[in-house]
Amino acid sequence: MRPACSRGARNRVRGRNCLRRLGRRAAEKYSDDRSDRRRQNGNRATLARLAGCPFRKGGSFQVHRSRLRRPRRESMVRDLVETSIDMVREESSTKLRTAPSKRPRNASSIFSAAFVSSRKGTSETELAQTTRATQRTREKSCAPNFAKASSISAWWILKCANAPCPPLKSSPTRALRNGRQHQGHAFRHVGQQKRNAR
């Protein structure tokens, strides 16, 4: 005969039934963490924030007999592609905004561009003349600085070229080859004096 068992004792039984019962209880307890509850899945948003990745909340639910049944797979894929398009578009626009070629180089280029665009109605020759004049002005304004910089660099090159470069009498490899101790640059004169004394 089967022993009588109270309801509490039956709940404490370990096994598959017990797990299933626990699962159901957990689902009832945390009902807002279920995939089929729209706008109530608080945990998902937190996880997405932690992961730092784009996360689209569940959508595209199928309604069956005035109840939310499950998300449709086709709609989910469509949502995914839409999100992807948005992301790629945003990425491209960010690239466009931060592109170095689109950025004006300096203030004079901004003004010249604005001036040229303001005179769109004029003839092409006039526009070309204006652009050439702007370029000439810019060159003139840069010329003294360029000349100064180039003269300084030329002076440095000449100085380095004409500077007397003493021959290296002692190198680590040569010293090793000759079985002597290497004499560095700082002690070169000392070595010479010693050698002269010999």
Next chain:
Amino acid sequence: MSVADAFEYLIQEEENKLLDMDQVTRTAVERAEQMGIFFYRRDR
């Protein structure tokens, strides 16, 4: 519309002109195909 809003609006318009939407869509579909993941739970 204020000047600041108009500036933003104009920038958006120019961006849309520069963007190649076909290329964007192609890239997006490719990414969704290769890297897209969705979680699907089938209720009984």
